[in-house]
Amino acid sequence: MALKILSVDDSRTIRLIVGKAFKPYECEMVEATNGEEGLAAAAREKPDLIILDVTMPVMDGVTMLTMLKADDALKGIPVIMLTAESGRENVLHIAKLGVRDYLVKPFKDDQLIEKASRVIPLQKKPVPA
Amino acid sequence: MTRHLVDVFETMLSMPVTLRPGAPQPNFDSRVTGSVGFAGEKVNGAIYLHMSAPFACTVAAAMLGLKPEEISDDNEVNDVVGEATNMITGGLKSWLCDSGAECAMSTPAIIRGQSFSIQPMPDVARESLVFAYEENFVVVEIHIKLN
Numbered sequence: 294m295a296l297k298i299l300s301v302d303d304s305r306t307i308r309l310i311v312g313k314a315f316k317p318y319e320c321e322m323v324e325a326t327n328g329e330e331g332l333a334a335a336a337r338e339k340p341d342l343i344i345l346d347v348t349m350p351v352m353d354g355v356t357m358l359t360m361l362k363a364d365d366a367l368k369g370i371p372v373i374m375l376t377a378e379s380g381r382e383n384v385l386h387i388a389k390l391g392v393r394d395y396l397v398k399p400f401k402d403d404q405l406i407e408k409a410s411r412v413i414p415l416q417k418k419p420v421p422a
Numbered sequence: 423m424t425r426h427l428v429d430v431f432e433t434m435l436s437m438p439v440t441l442r443p444g445a446p447q448p449n450f451d452s453r454v455t456g457s458v459g460f461a462g463e464k465v466n467g468a469i470y471l472h473m474s475a476p477f478a479c480t481v482a483a484a485m486l487g488l489k490p491e492e493i494s495d496d497n498e499v500n501d502v503v504g505e506a507t508n509m510i511t512g513g514l515k516s517w518l519c520d521s522g523a524e525c526a527m528s529t530p531a532i533i534r535g536q537s538f539s540i541q542p543m544p545d546v547a548r549e550s551l552v553f554a555y556e557e558n559f560v561v562v563e564i565h566i567k568l569n
Contacts, residue, residue: 304501304504304505304508305501306482306485306486306501306502306505307505310434310486313487348528348529349529350529376512377508377511377512377513377515377527378512378515378516378519379512380515380516380519380520381519382524383516397512398509399429399430399434399509400433
């Protein structure tokens, strides 16, 4: 069964770039545009990995992460934060909340795939004969 | 700021931009401007990223892996310019926070138009940096107030 990856970002651009990065791999992408939608999608879809932005309207990524980790049914889902903010205190604060990894924008596709590969067993799609 | 802008353009767009110290402010016939604010107890301000509308379309296409003619509406361009502004401001915010000036960032906003300027509020310092990629110009404008 294909892995399911939830991309939570208010920027359609970033969701497209994340989706494109995972396109060569056996996985299904699910999207949400803020933390509130992200929590609902996490509960509904039970993704294998969440790629989570920090600064978003409605509910930011830190609040979503805090609520996710407080939910027994969802706290086991690994999260990689994808954010423009790399300040030391910010990184430490988020690390304490239980993220698996942290990727700072701007980023290359292969950096995201490398970090995701450390968390979930990504498999390349077979090349059509 | 120079490093942050260069990083965004090189990493996300494969467009090596160069700083043009002392270059005059470019006159954009039609302009797309991204803006992201930041605010904290010790510092507040905003970053504005200006470019011409045609170049903004080229930038959007590069970030989305498309050809410029495949960009179908302004919303795609706005989102890319907003996200690029967000990344540049995130770099500044990280530096400010590491220097003891904690602050939070706003979500991006876009201004489109011709012949407009952004005026700083009283006591707000303004700095403008002009960058070039081939025959195109990008301007980063920083408005900052230390409290």
